[in-house]
Amino acid sequence: MTLPVPLTGVVPPLCTPLTREGDVDTRSLEALVERLVEAGVDGLFVLGSTGEAPYLDDARRHTALRTVVTAAAGRLPVLAGVIDMATARVLDHARAAAGLGADALVATAPFYARTHPVEIADHFRRVRAGTGLPLFAYDIPVSVHRKLPAGTVLELAGDGTLAGLKDSSGDDGALRRLLVGLRARGLLDRFTVLTGSELSVDGALLAGAHGVVPGLGNVDPEGYLRLYGHARAGRWSEAAAEQDRLAVLHALTGTGPEEAMGRNASAIGGFKAALHLLGVLDCPATAAPQVPLDDVAVATVRALLTERGLL
Template sequence: MAFPAPLRGVVPPVCTPLDPHGEVDTASLTRLVTHLVDGGVHGLFALGSTGEAAHLTDARRATALETVVKAADGRVPVLAGIIDTTTPRMLDHARTAAALGADALVATAPFCTRTHPREIAAHFRRLRADTGLPLFAYDIPVVVHRKLPGELVRELAEDGTLAGLKDSSGDDGALRRLLVALGGRTARRTGPAPDFCVLTGSELTVDAALLAGADGVVPGLGNVDPAGYVRLHEAARTGDWARAAAEQERLAALFSMVDIAPESEMGRGSAALGAFKAALWLLGVIDHGATALPQLPLSKEAVAEVGRRLTAAGLPPVR
């Protein structure tokens, strides 16, 4: 499909359902894509952090992406994560993604070694030139161990290397400064990079980011409640900030499911992904709540609590 410039709206980072043996559960993944598209989302981000891309073999990555592209069937654009440690490895993933029909790519800076901004710029330019697909930078310092400099993002936006940014830095001040540098809330489309898209990954402050001029959100919780994030985006788009805040507060309460599992029992990634997948299982969207090794599974008690949070948010479980 023709890729929208800029991309706007809700673009969930699609979970990758797995069977008990760790293989991609393609039937469940197909149902999940249907759940998301029926919920009104504006795009799909396959093989991101929430998609457990770092835990999947290259063959499983390809299976997951192929399934998402086929299930989307051109109804919404599919962004493919090509996250890896070095430029050559990401180039391999990029070529596979292009061959499988992805509409755009999402890449971090390299993170095998410390890199200079000039090296990061060369990395993104090579990825963009190699496939010709629109390229989004993924700013996630918790993985890369450094934040993408705002001036570098702006440079790559202005010269057309980057089609957009997925900001998961948690640095709302830096995001606001970038938006101001690009023209601010009221002049983004006449600024130095009018087609550049800014998507926040901070799913608890989406209303604030949209008010500041962001174009949309990439919410992990959007797997569970895509329609809620779509309502939030629509309220913001029409300037109904009271309704947007009310929806954001409901989603923030639901998001608390990521903290159900005690820190003494498992990592925060395992707790969050386990909660999202448990919720999808309880809602009847996927067949198993399994997460990839070495992540630990939620306890039965934690899964039951996820169910109670769903009910409180108006999403009654079917299991």
């Protein structure tokens, strides 16, 4: 389908359900898509960090994207992550995603080797030219070890290389300055800014962001839809109250013991445990080598869902 310009609202980054053997569980993924469509979200982001894309081989990535595109059936735009270390690999993913029916692409800057802003700009231009699909930059310095330079984003927004930005930098001040710069250049009506900082969505929307890409939206899409609706209607106290409720629920991402597992594994495990308890996923397995949640952590996830009225 044609991507709205700008893309607004709630665009969850889908979990990728897996079997115990590590294959994509297409039945559970279809169920997750249907759940989110019925909730009323505004788009679907496949193969991002929440989707464990860095842990999946190409065949599993293709299976996940194909399943989501088919299940969405044109009802919502599908954004496909094409995340990899270097331009040639990202172009391979981009062409595959285009062939599988993605409506837009999401790419980080190159990583592992240090890159200059000139090289980052060239990278995004090559990816954009590779398929012609709308391209979103993914600013996630915790994973690529460098924040996207604001000047580069403004340049690529201005010349049409980038259709938007998913900002998961956690730097609210930098996001605010970028929004000011985009507004001054008259670009906010054609360049989408989505925040990935799901605990400060109300502030980002007040500053001018168009929407949110919340991992917790897999579990509680209605909560983020209420938050977005309050913000767009100018009901900021109600938006803040909903944000506070979601902040409490977000604790499910930290239930895994720090001495036994990484924080990424804890977060993805928390989302998947919640979806398993809600009956959406058949199995809460995460991709190797991430450590699964133990029984104590799962019990805490269950308690959080119960306290928030979701279970």
